[in-house]
Amino acid sequence: MHPELPFDFHARRRFLKQTGLGFGSLALAGLLQEEGLTATAAAAPIGPLAPQQPHFAPQASAVIWLFMPGSPSQMDTFDYKPELQKRDGQVLQGADPQIGFFTTSGKLLKSPFKFKQHGQSGAWVSDIFPRMARHVDDMAFIHSCYSRTNNHTPAMLEMNSGFFLPGRPSIGSWVTYGLGSENRNLPAFVVLHGTKPRGGDPLWAPGFLPKVYQPTTIDARNETPIANLTRLNTMNEQGQRALLDELKRLNEKHRQLRPHEADLAARLESFELAYRMQTAAPEALDIQAESEATQKLYGVDQTEAGLAARQLLAARRLVERGVRFVQVYAGTNGGAAVSDVPWDAHADIRANHRTAARSVDQPVAALLEDLKSRGLLDTTLVVWGGEFGRTSDSQGDKGRDHNPNAFTIWMAGGGIKGGVHYGSSDEFGYKAVEDRVSVHDLHATILHLLGLDHERLTYRFNGRDYRLTDVAGSVIHPILA
Secondary structure (H helix, E strand, O other): OOOOOOOOHHHHHHHHHHHOOOHHHHHHHHHHHHOOOOOOOOOOOOOOOOOOOOOOOOOOOEEEEEEOOOOOOHHHOOOOOHHHHHOOOOEOOOOOOOOOOOOOOOEEOOOOOOEEEEOOOOEEEEOOOOOHHHHHHHEEEEEEEOOOOOOHHHHHHHHHHOOOOOOOOOHHHHHHHHHOOOOOOOOOEEEEEOOOOOOOHHHHOOOOOOHHHOOEEEEOOOOOOOOOOOOOOOOOHHHHHHHHHHHHHHHHHHHOOOOOOHHHHHHHHHHHHHHHHHHHHHHHOOHHHOOHHHHHHHOOOOOOOHHHHHHHHHHHHHHHOOOOEEEEEOOOEOOEOOOOOOOOOOOEHHHHHHHHHHHHHHHHHHHHHHHHHOOOOOOEEEEEEOOOEEOOEOEOOEEOOEEOOOEEEEEEEOOEOOOEEEOEEOOOOOOEEEOOEOHHHHHHHHHHHOOOOOOOOEEEEOOEEEEOOOOOOOOOHHHEO
C-alpha cells in the first residue's frame, strides 16, 4: 500500500469478506494505523490481543502468581496449629493412609518450626519466612483450600486450568482472551521458570483457545532467556521486515483455502510479536538496569535466593510495562533449581522447607515492598501457593505426604483486603472444614478482581460454551477490599 493514497475502509471490509484473509490483514492494518499510514491512525488497534473492555470496573489490572511447585505445608508456613504441637506422635483419628501419594503413618507430626504473630493483624507465621512476615497486613490468607487430586502434575493442571486432565486452557490464557494486552510490543501472558515444574508446558497451555493466547515462557537461568529473539548478524531491520512481509503474503495466500485455521492466525501474530519484542523484551528483562539497592533488596546477589530474585524483579518490570499475567514457578533446592517440585517434603520437612523458603522469602517480600513503593500494589494482584497441601501425620519419621484436602493460599494487592483470614482447616490442619474454597472459587475471585465475570467469560468449542470455572465457582467476597 502506498502511504500517500487514501485508505478505503469499505473496500477493506469487502476485501476481507471476499477473500477470508482474516487475522493477517487485520494485523497489517493495525501496524499501518500505528505508523500513521492510514486515515484512521487514531483508531483502536485491531486484532485478538487488542485491549478488551472488562465486564465491570476492575480492581486489578495485572496478576503475578507465585507458584510453589511441590506444595508448601500449611501447618509449617501460615496455618499454625497448637494442638498439633501438643499431640505430636499421637494417632490421628480418622487418618486415611492413602490420602497422599504414598502411605503415611497415621501419627501426628508437629511442626519443627517456631511460629510468631506479626503485624497489626496478629497473623501467625513460621520462622522460615522472617521477611514475608513483615507484610502480613497486606495479605488475605485462605486457610480452607482443597483440590481433587494427590498427584503433582494433575494437581498443577487443576490449579492452572480448573481441571486435572490436560487440554483445558490455563487461567493466564483465559485472562489474555478476555482482556487482551496493554502493550502490543510484549506478550500479555508470561511464564517465568527455572527447572520446568512437573507437567511442563501443558500446565500453562491455551488448550482449545486459539494459540495466540499462549504464554511466552522464560527460563530465568539463561543469559538469553527468550530463545531465537535476537536478529541474525547477517540481517538488518529492513531485510527482516521484507522477509516477514513476504512470509505473511505466502501464509495469507495459504490461509485463503483454510479460513477457519486458528493456529495459522496465531503463527502470523507470533512472527509479528517476535519482531516487535526484539527491542521491547530485552529492555523489559534487563534487571541490571535496576539500581544496586533494588537488586540487593530482591537478593539478586544471593546464592540461594538469586534465581527467584531475578524472576520476581523481572515480573515487576513486566507488569510495570503492561504485561497482564505473569506466573512465576519458584522455590529451589540449594543454589540452583535442581528439582521440578522443590517443596516436596516427603523425607524431611525441616530440611526441605528451610531450603525452599530461603530461596523465596527475601524475593517475595521485596516484590511486595517494591510494588507498594511504586504505587503498583494497588493494581497488581499477587497470589502465593502450591498445588495442594501436606499431611498432618508423618511419612516416615520426619516427612509429610501430599494432601489435597487442605492447604493455604494468600493473596495481596489489587482489590484484596489485607490482614484477613478466611476459612479454616481442622485443629491439625488435615482437612478444610469451614468456608471451604475450591480451585474454581479461587479462579472466580481472580477473574472478578480483573473485572471479569467468570460466568460470562466463555468460549465456544465443539458446540458448547466453556468457561474457566466450568459450572461452579463463587467469588470469595470477604477477602475483597
